[in-house]
Structures are given as structure tokens and as C-alpha cells.
Amino acid sequence: xxxxxxxxxxxxxxxxxxxxxxQTDHGTIxxxxxxxxxxxxxxxxxxxxxxxxxxxAQIILGNTYHLYLRPGTEVLEAAGGLHCFNGWHKPILxxxxxxxxxxxxxxxxxxxxxxxxQSHIDGSKHLFSPEKVIDIERSIGAxxxxxxxxxPPANSEYQYVAKSMDLTHRWxxxxxxxxxxxxxxxxxxxxxxxxxxxxxxTDLRTASAxxxxxxxxxxxxxxxxxxxxxxxxLYEFTELCCDILPADKPRYLMGVGTPWNILEGIAxxxxxxxxxxxxxxxxxxxxxxxxxxxxxRNKKWATDFSVIDDGLSNEISTYYTKAYLRHLFIANEILAxxxxxxxxxxxxxxxxxxxxxxxxxxxxxxxxxxxxxICKQRL
Amino acid sequence: xxxxxxxxxxxxxxxxxxxxxxQTDHGTIxxxxxxxxxxxxxxxxxxxxxxxxxxxAQIILGNTYHLYLRPGTEVLEAAGGLHCFNGWHKPILxxxxxxxxxxxxxxxxxxxxxxxxQSHIDGSKHLFSPEKVIDIERSIGAxxxxxxxxxPPANSEYQYVAKSMDLTHRWxxxxxxxxxxxxxxxxxxxxxxxxxxxxxxTDLRTASAxxxxxxxxxxxxxxxxxxxxxxxxLYEFTELCCDILPADKPRYLMGVGTPWNILEGIAxxxxxxxxxxxxxxxxxxxxxxxxxxxxxRNKKWATDFSVIDDGLSNEISTYYTKAYLRHLFIANEILAxxxxxxxxxxxxxxxxxxxxxxxxxxxxxxxxxxxxxICKQRL
Numbered sequence: 001x002x003x004x005x006x007x008x009x010x011x012x013x014x015x016x017x018x019x020x021x022x023q024t025d026h027g028t029i030x031x032x033x034x035x036x037x038x039x040x041x042x043x044x045x046x047x048x049x050x051x052x053x054x055x056x057a058q059i060i061l062g063n064t065y066h067l068y069l070r071p072g073t074e075v076l077e078a079a080g081g082l083h084c085f086n087g088w089h090k091p092i093l094x095x096x097x098x099x100x101x102x103x104x105x106x107x108x109x110x111x112x113x114x115x116x117x118q119s120h121i122d123g124s125k126h127l128f129s130p131e132k133v134i135d136i137e138r139s140i141g142a143x144x145x146x147x148x149x150x151x152p153p154a155n156s157e158y159q160y161v162a163k164s165m166d167l168t169h170r171w172x173x174x175x176x177x178x179x180x181x182x183x184x185x186x187x188x189x190x191x192x193x194x195x196x197x198x199x200x201x202t203d204l205r206t207a208s209a210x211x212x213x214x215x216x217x218x219x220x221x222x223x224x225x226x227x228x229x230x231x232x233x234l235y236e237f238t239e240l241c242c243d244i245l246p247a248d249k250p251r252y253l254m255g256v257g258t259p260w261n262i263l264e265g266i267a268x269x270x271x272x273x274x275x276x277x278x279x280x281x282x283x284x285x286x287x288x289x290x291x292x293x294x295x296x297r298n299k300k301w302a303t304d305f306s307v308i309d310d311g312l313s314n315e316i317s318t319y320y321t322k323a324y325l326r327h328l329f330i331a332n333e334i335l336a337x338x339x340x341x342x343x344x345x346x347x348x349x350x351x352x353x354x355x356x357x358x359x360x361x362x363x364x365x366x367x368x369x370x371x372x373x374i375c376k377q378r379l
Numbered sequence: 380x381x382x383x384x385x386x387x388x389x390x391x392x393x394x395x396x397x398x399x400x401x402q403t404d405h406g407t408i409x410x411x412x413x414x415x416x417x418x419x420x421x422x423x424x425x426x427x428x429x430x431x432x433x434x435x436a437q438i439i440l441g442n443t444y445h446l447y448l449r450p451g452t453e454v455l456e457a458a459g460g461l462h463c464f465n466g467w468h469k470p471i472l473x474x475x476x477x478x479x480x481x482x483x484x485x486x487x488x489x490x491x492x493x494x495x496x497q498s499h500i501d502g503s504k505h506l507f508s509p510e511k512v513i514d515i516e517r518s519i520g521a522x523x524x525x526x527x528x529x530x531p532p533a534n535s536e537y538q539y540v541a542k543s544m545d546l547t548h549r550w551x552x553x554x555x556x557x558x559x560x561x562x563x564x565x566x567x568x569x570x571x572x573x574x575x576x577x578x579x580x581t582d583l584r585t586a587s588a589x590x591x592x593x594x595x596x597x598x599x600x601x602x603x604x605x606x607x608x609x610x611x612x613l614y615e616f617t618e619l620c621c622d623i624l625p626a627d628k629p630r631y632l633m634g635v636g637t638p639w640n641i642l643e644g645i646a647x648x649x650x651x652x653x654x655x656x657x658x659x660x661x662x663x664x665x666x667x668x669x670x671x672x673x674x675x676r677n678k679k680w681a682t683d684f685s686v687i688d689d690g691l692s693n694e695i696s697t698y699y700t701k702a703y704l705r706h707l708f709i710a711n712e713i714l715a716x717x718x719x720x721x722x723x724x725x726x727x728x729x730x731x732x733x734x735x736x737x738x739x740x741x742x743x744x745x746x747x748x749x750x751x752x753i754c755k756q757r758l
Contacts, residue, residue, distance in 0.1 A: 040706070040707075040710045040712060041703070041706065042707055042710075042712045042714045044712065044713055044714070045713040045714065045717075046714070047695070047714065047717060047718070048698075049694060049695075049698070066710075070706065070709060070710045071681070071702075071706040071709075071710075075681055075682055075702065075706070078682045078684070079682075079684055079700075079702065079703075084684075085702070085703055085706075086703055087698055087703070302450070302454055303454055303457045303458075305457070305458055305463075315428060316426070316428075319427075319428070319466055320466060321464070321466075323450075323454065323458065323464070324420070324458075324464055324465055324466070327419070327449065327450040327454070327464075328421055330449060330450075331419045331421075331445075331449050331450075333419060333421045334423055334713065334716055334717075335421045335423070335424065335425070335426065337713055338424075338426060338713075338717065339426070
């Protein structure tokens with residue numbers, strides 16, 4: 001089967017935004033796209049039916065670290081991969097586990113060979129090496145496999161970031177070697193995306209982006225941002241990377257972000273985004289809507305019988321009222337988590353679909369400014 | 380609008396089971412029926428869309444005690460009643476709050492006028508009297524309003540149960556008076572069901588059933604069972620009550636029960652059931668299926684890629700596998716609670732639909748024996 005391809009459909013005249021189409025063996029992804037995070041094979045509190053129908057997701061993420069620990073590659077292989085296991089038959093992207101190893105696991109030891117760590121679940125010891133991670137991602141059955149990298153914290157010093165970047169580059173070469181040495185696991189093409197690192201240092205970012213670009217991958221990612229740095233730096237280094245990464249391949253800005261972060265990222269030339277924000281904040285009662293941000297636990301919504309978001313077209317957002325959803329949160333009902341997650345993900349997917357339309361219309365830049373103001377508004 | 384009506388469609392030749400149709404202003408209920416419990420206006424972990432489509436519920440319960448405390452009658456009245464508030468537009472039955480006052484609230488004081496209690500949420504003091512409870516149930520907008528009663532514990536002594544029963548009867552008269560003195564709240568008919576009490580004492584049960592029968596209500600309930608007494612007594616006193624309560628009115632056995640309890644109840648002449656068991660046990664990983672009971676957390680399901688229940692026809696039960704659902708439970712995913720709740724409620728609704736078919740076919744008695752054995756089987 002052919003590797004992932006990317007076709008540019010339109011470029012916005014007023015920004016670096018582009019609209020495109022990614023073709024994978026599990027179907028087409030229209031970009032710019034937001035990818036809901038399905039950590040252990042489930043986008044939290046949402047059924048796959050709701051992902052297809054209400055949210056209109058086109059691709060979801062799986063977390064290699066989590067899936068490796070539970071259910072484990074043995075079960076996933078027996079199932080025929082994650083698509084068969086969880087019933088999501090559109091594209092799946094897996095991160096490399098690098099980020100989770102550094103944020104969740106205990107007793108990490110970074111060595112040239114890889115990272116030794118202890119499971120946050122049972123304390124068992126494991127090694128993630130570039131080769132091992134590629135094998136795991138192949139077993140999961142990802143359509144898009146992220147390279148194994150180290151993601152240094154936002155406040156890291158230059159020397160640390162420089163050394164870490166070099167290690168990430170050496171690991172990347174080993175990832176490509178392992179990809180070449182191993183077959184696609186389940187009959188469809190699995191595609192490796194390398195990741196730019198280099199922290200918030202211009203020379204390192206530039207060097208890393210150039211190195212990543214030189215690999216000729218079918219798609220490229222920008223990592224190590226949105227880890228605590230100021231918003232201005234997020235945008236500055238996103239732009240720097242986008243300008244170096246090839247224009248004819250999709251660009252993925254990892255772990256970003258707020259609705260306005262995504263709009264700005266699109267304007268800078270990013271095609272793919274993922275973030276736990278819509279689901280995590282949703283579970284805490286923060287709603288993203290086409291009119292602005294809502295804290296649904298607020299007393300002011302107690303008797304507001306307007307629907308959750310009349311700017312969306314999905315069934316959940318246009319069926320239940322703000323007053324009902326507030327009540328569900330106050331009464332600690334599980335349904336609250338479901339409805340809020342569906343609302344927020346539906347909004348994020350609506351936002352990128354709208355952005356795509358505006359890019360194709362050539363009206364993205366002005367729409368983006370209006371939409372950013374709306375998105376930031378607190379209702 | 381006319382009061383609730385009940386039409387008998389068939390009687391089983393081999394038992395006292397009957398199939399019928401209850402007509403309410405919110406639509407038709409085919410009996411025997413199981414009613415999912417929507418405590419605070421939400422059947423836990425299930426959307427109303429899933430209740431309509433997957434589960435095929437025909438009527439749900441609301442708990443007066445919980446809805447009175449949250450969101451409160453002011454919000455419910457502003458919404459136009461619970462149907463409008465939660466988007467469930469088929470019939471709703473509300474219990475009287477009596478059971479919750481005795482099981483959840485603190486510092487209860489039972490007096491002739493009613494029960495003083497403190498909220499389990501904020502300790503605030505409240506009085507539930509027959510008049511107050513009828514007013515609340517009218518405000519909630521129930522199609523079927525349960526009378527305010529006292530439900531004594533299973534181990535209560537004769538003297539206590541006798542006094543309690545007399546009080547429940549006096550309260551019932553006040554409920555009827557209050558129903559007659561107040562109009563239907565939202566334009567459709569609200570119907571009062573009285574409740575037989577009398578514990579597990581034959582003379583008291585007989586007296587109570589006769590008193591309830593004498594009121595000529597459009598439907599009647601059997602309360603105070605399934606509160607800890609042996610299964611044989613549950614059946615014995617259910618039968619005693621059914622034999623006295625009018626045959627041309629629906630009979631509702633409150634808070635029952637396991638699938639086999641329901642089959643036996645149907646055989647004894649019961650038409651309506653409710654219980655938190657399918658949702659509560661589902662949330663703990665206990666699945667009721669057409670093949671038997673499953674503890675889905677068990678290791679044996681880890682690589683069982685058969686669907687949850689191929690004996691059902693709903694999308695959720697026939698889409699996801701046992702292995703995936705087990706994984707969701709082990710990984711503490713919210714989706715586990717949703718899928719298990721939908722499976723169990725779908726099974727309960729399937730069970731009563733099947734029972735109805737068998738009654739109409741005249742084959743209920745033998746089917747019941749087979750099905751009881753299957754239901755009790757541990758897989």
C-alpha cells in the first residue's frame with residue numbers, strides 16, 4: 001500500500017495558512033485538523049459512535065506509553081491492532097511515549113540506548129528505546145507513528161537542550177532504521193513522522209528543523225512547545241519551524257492547545273493539532289462554544305434553557321440545555337462529563353472545519369481575528 | 380386530558396403473567412416493562428439518545444427526594460417540568476421520596492403531619508408531608524405520581540409495621556385529597572399510584588392490599604419488598620398483593636430486582652418494575668447478558684474479542700468487544716461505565732420485551748424457566 005500523501009488544496013492570501021488533504025489507508029483527513037486524544041484507546045467519556053457522528057472526528061490519537069502498559073501489545077496484536085480493538089476505523093496517530101515517560105513514569109534514566117523507567121501503575125521496570133517504541137507503535141497499528149524523542153521542560157538550560165536535541169536526532173535515525181527493518185503490521189501502511197526539538201533557542205530550533213526536514217519524511221512534527229513557555233514564544237518558534245519544514249508535507253504541532261492557539265498555529269502554517277484541553281477542561285465544567293468560553297458550574301446558567309451551543313449542528317450540543325448541563329455538574333452526574341466532552345470536541349472540530357472553509361475562500365486572516373476574539377470571550 | 384388507562388392484551392395460560400398497554404399523555408408503555416432509574420433527571424452514564432435508541436426505554440423514573448434538593452422545583456417549573464428539563468419526552472414516574480428520606484437523609488423525625496429530615500447534601504431541614512410531596516411531584520411533572528409512604532426495614536417488628544402501615548394509609552388519603560385539590564401542572568394528566576405496605580406479615584399485607592385496592596386508583600404499587608427479606612418472601616408477598624390488587628389496573632413492584640426476580644414477578648402478575656441494579660452493578664463491571672452474568676474485570680475476558688452480547692440488537696452491545704470493555708474497566712475509563720450501563724439496561728428492556736412476546740404466544744411459563752436458568756448462569 002502507498003505511503004501517506006498530502007495534497008495542498010488552497011493557500012490563504014493573508015497568512016501562511018493552508019488547506020490540504022492527507023490520504024491514509026484508513027481514509028482521508030481534511031486539514032487543518034484537530035485530533036482528539038484517546039489515551040488508552042478511548043477518547044475519555046465519548047463513544048466511538050459519538051466521535052463519528054456528533055464530533056465528526058477524522059483521526060484520533062493513542063498514547064503509546066499508556067497502551068503499552070494497558071492493555072499491552074500482546075492483547076492489541078491478538079485483536080488485530082487498536083482499530084479492531086476499539087472500533088475506530090479511521091486513522092490513528094500514536095505519540096512515541098517520550099512525553100509520558102518524562103511526565104508520568106518514576107525513576108527515569110536517560111541513556112544513549114533509550115530511557116529506563118518505572119510504570120506509574122505498578123512500578124514495573126521498562127526500557128523505551130527507539131527500536132522498542134517503533135515496534136510498539138507498529139503493534140498498536142498506528143497509521144502515523146511518532147518518532148521517539150526527549151521533550152525537555154520549558155525552563156531547561158541551553159546546554160541541556162542542545163545535548164537532548166542531539167540525542168533526539170540520533171534516536172530519530174534509529175527510528176527510521178527500525179521502520180525500514182520492520183514490515184507494516186496489519187497490511188496497511190504505517191508512516192513515521194519525525195519531531196523537531198530545540199526548546200526556545202533560535203539556533204537549536206533552526207538546526208533541529210533543518211535536520212528533521214532533511215529526512216524527507218511524509219509528515220513532520222513540532223514538539224517541545226506548549227510546555228510552559230509564554231504564548232509569544234509558542235508562536236515564534238512554531239513559525240520558525242514551519243518556515244523550515246517542507247511546505248508539501250503536513251506539519252503537526254504537538255499538544256496545542258487553546259482554540260486561539262490553534263487559529264494562530266493555522267495562520268503560521270500548521271496542519272495538525274492535538275490536545276487534551278477540550279476533554280480535560282470539559283470534565284471540569286469549562287465549555288468552549290461558538291460564542292465564547294462558559295464556566296457551566298456558574299449559578300448564572302441555572303435557569304438558562306437555551307441549548308448548549310446553537311452554533312454547532314451536532315445532536316448533543318443542540319439538544320441539551322445549559323441549565324440541564326449545569327445541574328448534571330452540580331449533582332456530579334457522569335452524563336455531565338459526556339455532554340461537556342462532546343460539546344468541546346465538536347467545537348474544536350467545527351473550528352478547524354470553519355478555518356478550512358475560510359482558507360479555501362481566501363478569507364481566513366480576517367475571520368481568524370474575529371474568531372480569536374470570540375473564542376477568548378468569557379460568557 | 381384523560382387519565383392513564385390500561386388495556387390487557389394477553390394472559391399467559393401457564394402463569395398469572397399478563398401483557399398489556401398503558402396509555403399516558405406522553406405515549407404508550409407496553410407491559411411488562413422495566414423502568415430505568417434516572418435519579419436526578421439522568422439515568423446514570425447514559426444519554427437520552429441512548430435511552431431512546433439503544434436501550435429502547437419506554438418510561439424512566441425520577442427520584443423526588445433528589446430532584447427536590449437538586450435542581451429544586453423552582454428550576455424544574457421554570458423549565459416546564461422534568462421532560463423539558465432533561466429532554467426525555469416519554470412517560471416519567473416519580474417515587475415519593477419516602478424511601479430516600481429513610482435511607483439517605485439524616486435526623487429523620489416521623490410525625491403524623493409527615494417526615495422532618497436533613498438534606499444529605501447540605502444538612503438543611505425539610506418537611507415531606509403527603510401534600511408537599513404531591514406538590515413536588517406535580518412540579519417535577521411526573522406522568523405517574525407515587526403516594527407518600529413509609530417503608531419500614533425488613534427486620535421491623537409487627538407492632539411497628541402495623542402502625543407504619545396505618546400511617547401510610549392515612550397519608551394516602553391526604554395524597555388523594557391533595558391530587559384532587561391541585562390541577563395538572565403542565566397540561567397533561569398526572570396519575571397517582573398508591574402503595575401497598577405491611578412488611579412480611581400476611582394479615583398486614585392483606586389488609587394493606589385490600590385498602591389500596593379499595594381506592595380505585597388507575598394503577599397500584601407494591602412497596603416495602605426487596606428490602607433485605609429472603610427471595611421466597613419477596614415472591615410470597617408479591618403474589619399475595621397481586622391476587623388482591625385489581626386485575627384491570629397495572630401493578631408495579633417497586634425496586635425489583637435481578638433478572639430472575641423480574642421474571643418471577645411477571646409470572647405472579649406484576650406489570651412494572653424498576654431497579655438501580657442494571658446501572659449500579661454495570662458500573663462495578665457486572666454485566667447481565669442474554670447468555671448469563673459476566674464479571675467483565677475477570678482476566679478471562681482479556682482477549683475475548685466477541686461482542687459484548689450478540690443476543691441483543693442495539694449498536695453498543697453488538698459493536699464493542701468483551702476484551703475492549705474489560706480493558707476500559709481495568710484502565711478506569713469513563714467509557715466503561717457508559718458501555719456497561721447501556722448493555723445492562725438494553726438487556727433488561729430486551730428481557731421484558733421477550734417476556735411480553737412469550738405471554739402473547741402463550742409460551743411464557745416454560746420460557747421463563749429456561750430464561751431464569753440462563754440469567755443466573757455465571758460465564
